[in-house]
Amino acid sequence: MTNVAIIRCEKNMDRCPLTNCFRCLMEKKEGFAIYEDCILSGVFTCRCPGDVAVNLSKILKTKGADVIHFCTCTFAEKTNEGWIAKDGGFCENIDNIIERVHKETGTPCVKGTAHLPKDYTIKTWD
Numbered sequence: 001m002t003n004v005a006i007i008r009c010e011k012n013m014d015r016c017p018l019t020n021c022f023r024c025l026m027e028k029k030e031g032f033a034i035y036e037d038c039i040l041s042g043v044f045t046c047r048c049p050g051d052v053a054v055n056l057s058k059i060l061k062t063k064g065a066d067v068i069h070f071c072t073c074t075f076a077e078k079t080n081e082g083w084i085a086k087d088g089g090f091c092e093n094i095d096n097i098i099e100r101v102h103k104e105t106g107t108p109c110v111k112g113t114a115h116l117p118k119d120y121t122i123k124t125w126d
Protein backbone atom coordinates (compact mmCIF):
# COMPACT_ATOMS: atom_id res chain seq x y z
CA MET A 1 0.00 0.00 0.00
CA THR A 2 1.45 3.35 -1.02
CA ASN A 3 0.66 6.39 1.12
CA VAL A 4 0.04 9.28 -1.24
CA ALA A 5 -0.03 12.98 -0.40
CA ILE A 6 -1.22 15.76 -2.68
CA ILE A 7 -0.03 19.34 -2.92
CA ARG A 8 -2.37 21.69 -4.69
CA CYS A 9 -2.06 25.30 -5.81
CA GLU A 10 -3.54 28.19 -3.85
CA LYS A 11 -4.71 29.76 -7.12
CA ASN A 12 -7.29 26.97 -7.47
CA MET A 13 -8.15 26.34 -3.85
CA ASP A 14 -11.43 28.27 -3.88
CA ARG A 15 -12.57 26.83 -7.18
CA CYS A 16 -11.79 23.13 -7.05
CA PRO A 17 -12.22 20.91 -3.99
CA LEU A 18 -9.93 18.27 -5.56
CA THR A 19 -12.91 16.17 -6.63
CA ASN A 20 -11.22 14.50 -9.59
CA CYS A 21 -7.91 14.22 -7.79
CA PHE A 22 -9.58 12.22 -5.03
CA ARG A 23 -11.67 10.18 -7.45
CA CYS A 24 -8.63 9.19 -9.50
CA LEU A 25 -6.67 8.33 -6.38
CA MET A 26 -9.47 6.10 -5.09
CA GLU A 27 -9.86 4.43 -8.48
CA LYS A 28 -6.10 4.28 -9.17
CA LYS A 29 -6.47 6.09 -12.47
CA GLU A 30 -4.59 8.81 -14.34
CA GLY A 31 -1.65 9.93 -12.18
CA PHE A 32 -2.36 7.18 -9.66
CA ALA A 33 -2.50 4.33 -12.18
CA ILE A 34 1.15 3.64 -11.31
CA TYR A 35 0.10 2.09 -7.98
CA GLU A 36 -1.23 -1.35 -7.32
CA ASP A 37 -2.84 0.03 -4.19
CA CYS A 38 -2.74 3.48 -2.62
CA ILE A 39 -4.36 5.55 0.08
CA LEU A 40 -4.49 9.28 0.77
CA SER A 41 -2.27 10.40 3.61
CA GLY A 42 -2.76 14.16 3.41
CA VAL A 43 -3.31 17.30 1.39
CA PHE A 44 -1.59 20.67 1.61
CA THR A 45 -1.90 23.89 -0.34
CA CYS A 46 1.16 25.55 -1.86
CA ARG A 47 1.36 29.33 -1.62
CA CYS A 48 3.29 31.66 -3.90
CA PRO A 49 6.14 31.89 -4.51
CA GLY A 50 6.33 28.21 -3.58
CA ASP A 51 9.09 28.18 -0.95
CA VAL A 52 6.60 26.77 1.54
CA ALA A 53 6.30 23.54 -0.47
CA VAL A 54 9.47 22.11 1.10
CA ASN A 55 8.22 22.53 4.67
CA LEU A 56 4.76 21.27 3.77
CA SER A 57 6.37 18.22 2.22
CA LYS A 58 8.46 17.58 5.34
CA ILE A 59 5.26 17.55 7.38
CA LEU A 60 3.54 15.24 4.88
CA LYS A 61 6.50 12.90 5.20
CA THR A 62 6.20 12.82 9.00
CA LYS A 63 2.53 11.96 8.52
CA GLY A 64 3.51 8.89 6.54
CA ALA A 65 3.51 10.04 2.92
CA ASP A 66 5.61 7.77 0.71
CA VAL A 67 5.17 9.98 -2.32
CA ILE A 68 3.86 13.47 -3.10
CA HIS A 69 1.76 14.26 -6.16
CA PHE A 70 1.42 17.79 -7.50
CA CYS A 71 -1.93 18.63 -9.07
CA THR A 72 -2.34 18.54 -12.82
CA CYS A 73 -3.81 22.06 -12.85
CA THR A 74 -0.40 23.41 -11.80
CA PHE A 75 0.99 22.60 -15.26
CA ALA A 76 -2.01 22.12 -17.57
CA GLU A 77 -5.20 23.96 -18.36
CA LYS A 78 -8.68 22.97 -19.44
CA THR A 79 -9.63 23.86 -23.01
CA ASN A 80 -12.41 22.90 -25.41
CA GLU A 81 -10.12 20.09 -26.56
CA GLY A 82 -9.59 18.83 -23.01
CA TRP A 83 -6.66 19.37 -20.69
CA ILE A 84 -3.48 20.51 -22.41
CA ALA A 85 -0.03 21.32 -21.08
CA LYS A 86 1.12 23.53 -23.96
CA ASP A 87 0.74 26.92 -22.25
CA GLY A 88 1.15 25.63 -18.72
CA GLY A 89 -1.24 25.76 -15.80
CA PHE A 90 -1.35 27.87 -12.67
CA CYS A 91 2.36 27.57 -11.92
CA GLU A 92 5.19 28.54 -14.22
CA ASN A 93 7.71 27.26 -11.70
CA ILE A 94 6.25 23.88 -10.80
CA ASP A 95 9.17 21.77 -12.05
CA ASN A 96 11.65 23.74 -9.95
CA ILE A 97 9.39 23.50 -6.91
CA ILE A 98 9.08 19.73 -7.28
CA GLU A 99 12.81 19.41 -7.87
CA ARG A 100 13.50 21.32 -4.66
CA VAL A 101 10.99 19.30 -2.64
CA HIS A 102 12.55 16.09 -3.88
CA LYS A 103 16.10 17.24 -3.21
CA GLU A 104 15.46 18.70 0.25
CA THR A 105 13.10 16.05 1.63
CA GLY A 106 14.23 12.93 -0.22
CA THR A 107 10.59 12.13 -0.93
CA PRO A 108 9.62 10.71 -4.32
CA CYS A 109 7.45 13.17 -6.25
CA VAL A 110 5.05 12.86 -9.14
CA LYS A 111 3.84 15.64 -11.42
CA GLY A 112 0.19 14.93 -12.09
CA THR A 113 -2.98 13.71 -10.45
CA ALA A 114 -6.25 13.77 -12.40
CA HIS A 115 -7.16 14.42 -16.08
CA LEU A 116 -3.60 14.13 -17.39
CA PRO A 117 -3.13 15.98 -20.69
CA LYS A 118 -3.13 13.92 -23.86
CA ASP A 119 0.39 12.83 -24.85
CA TYR A 120 1.69 13.64 -21.36
CA THR A 121 4.08 11.03 -20.02
CA ILE A 122 3.93 11.16 -16.26
CA LYS A 123 7.05 12.78 -14.82
CA THR A 124 8.48 11.40 -11.61
CA TRP A 125 11.28 12.30 -9.27
CA ASP A 126 12.45 9.07 -7.65
Ligand code: SF4
Nearest residue numbers: 016020021071072073
Ligand atom coordinates in the same frame (compact mmCIF):
# COMPACT_ATOMS: atom_id res chain seq x y z
S1 SF4 B 1 -5.96 18.66 -10.78
FE1 SF4 B 1 -8.09 18.93 -11.33
S2 SF4 B 1 -9.27 18.00 -9.67
FE2 SF4 B 1 -7.20 18.31 -8.95
S3 SF4 B 1 -7.22 20.32 -7.94
FE3 SF4 B 1 -6.58 20.67 -10.06
S4 SF4 B 1 -8.47 21.13 -11.18
FE4 SF4 B 1 -9.04 20.18 -9.21
Ligand code: SF4
Nearest residue numbers: 009046048049050091
Ligand atom coordinates in the same frame (compact mmCIF):
# COMPACT_ATOMS: atom_id res chain seq x y z
S1 SF4 C 1 4.16 28.68 -6.35
FE1 SF4 C 1 3.08 27.72 -8.04
S2 SF4 C 1 2.02 25.92 -7.20
FE2 SF4 C 1 2.65 27.24 -5.49
S3 SF4 C 1 0.84 28.50 -5.11
FE3 SF4 C 1 2.17 29.67 -6.49
S4 SF4 C 1 1.45 29.17 -8.57
FE4 SF4 C 1 0.59 27.65 -7.16
